[in-house]
Amino acid sequence: MSKERARRRAEREAEKARLAEERARREAKTARRRELRGRITAVLPKPVRVARQGGVLARRRRAQNAAMLVLFLLVQVIAWLTLDMMARLAVLGLSILIVPVLVTVLFDRRS
Template identity: 60%
Template sequence: MSRERARRRAEREAERARAAALRAEREARLARRRALTGRVAALLPRRSARIVSQGGIIARRRRTQNGVVAVLFLIAQAIVWLLWSSWAARLGALVLSLLFVPLFVTLVFDRRS
């Protein structure tokens, strides 16, 4: 009985040693990666100012319009994807959508006329 317990204890200790070795290897790899990232970051120029998005009414309207256009484009592509199984039809719809998006934006959102 005690030999069996000793054998199991030895197996557990060997497993713990393997896990500790893997953990130490992983930590060493992470430390090397962090050091490399730090060296590369030190070579890159720092940004002088934070980039802040505009918050005015025109900027907000523009972001909304761009979001609407993107959602409509994605919906059109999803409908084409679901209705046609032909790759040629899907690719043709993608190309036509890419060509008609600027036309749609100009016709719907242009305020110069």
């Protein structure tokens, strides 16, 4: 009976030692990975986080800007698909001049 208990205890201790060794290996690997990541991120520039305003007016302004951009791009695509080179450049120049006027007239931005 005593030999059986000693054998089971030895098996438990061997299993415990194996698990401890496995855990130590995992922790060493994690530590190496963390140290490597730290060395790499120390060299890279820190990202600059720009906070966007999230109010109703800010959302409306972003939607208006997106609408003007889509309109501008649509006009340019149509011009580039249908007109010759001089007319394309003329449409581009006029679009660049007219977009601020349209923004002011359509969206009533007085600032």
